Amino acid sequence: xxxxxxxxxxxxxxxxxxxxxxxxxxxxxxxxxxxxxxxxxxxxxxxxxxxxxxxxxxxxxxxxxxxxxxxxxxxxxxxxxxxxxxxxxxxxxxxxxxxxxxxxxxxxxxxx
Amino acid sequence: xxxxxxxxxxxxxxxxxxxxxxxxxxxxxxxxxxxxxxxxxxxxxxxxxxxxxxxxxxxxxxxxxxxxxxxxxxxxxxxxxxxxxxxxxxxxxxxxxxxxxxxxxxxxxx
Numbered sequence: 187x188x189x190x191x192x193x194x195x196x197x198x199x200x201x202x203x204x205x206x207x208x209x210x211x212x213x214x215x216x217x218x219x220x221x222x223x224x225x226x227x228x229x230x231x232x233x234x235x236x237x238x239x240x241x242x243x244x245x246x247x248x249x250x251x252x253x254x255x256x257x258x259x260x261x262x263x264x265x266x267x268x269x270x271x272x273x274x275x276x277x278x279x280x281x282x283x284x285x286x287x288x289x290x291x292x293x294x295x296x297x298x
Numbered sequence: 299x300x301x302x303x304x305x306x307x308x309x310x311x312x313x314x315x316x317x318x319x320x321x322x323x324x325x326x327x328x329x330x331x332x333x334x335x336x337x338x339x340x341x342x343x344x345x346x347x348x349x350x351x352x353x354x355x356x357x358x359x360x361x362x363x364x365x366x367x368x369x370x371x372x373x374x375x376x377x378x379x380x381x382x383x384x385x386x387x388x389x390x391x392x393x394x395x396x397x398x399x400x401x402x403x404x405x406x407x408x
Contacts, residue, residue: 228398289341
């Protein structure tokens with residue numbers, strides 16, 4: 187399978203705990219995006235990497251959120267001190283330069 | 299700020315008929331528009347796109363129309379099939395930014 191891969195698919199965590207999600211993009215894609223989707227809404231942009239450089243961050247990305255793409259390949263999204271409002275589907279997408287973003291299957295986070 | 303709007307949260311059509319999904323945008327910097335289809339528990343899957351230099355793009359049963367002056371695009375599916383039942387997201391892209399609408403849930407009844 188050469189598509190975008192996200193791990194884990196589901197995560198249940200207690201409020202206040204830290205969680206980390208991983209995204210493996212399509213290998214030749216240099217752009218990587220993180221989106222969050224809540225029920226009844228479209229995907230909301232969180233952040234975007236070109237290679238290892240984080241070029242843009244949404245105001246939605248509070249100080250508790252951090253994303254990395256250390257070698258320009260896979261990326262991690264960490265949420266510290268999770269809150270119930272963080273419960274959502276976290277989607278990763280990758281693309282080539284000005285190419286179509288292709289999405290992974292997402293990580294569904296439930297904060298209890 | 300909702301720069302991309304899909305004003306119909308749901309649409310129900312009969313199998314074989316045409317489905318028309320609508321999308322409006324506000325930012326004139328957007329120059330590339332996409333439609334994604336999403337099944338439950340899966341990520342969005344790319345369906346069809348259109349560049350701002352065109353006003354129509356067709357791919358099999360799917361056609362996207364773009365009206366730049368009205369900042370409006372639509373997705374036509376004809377004939378509609380039960381397997382088309384899903385949530386459809388409109389996306390607009392430009393200046394390394396991509397924004398999505400809230401989605402329209404399409405139900406195609408046999």
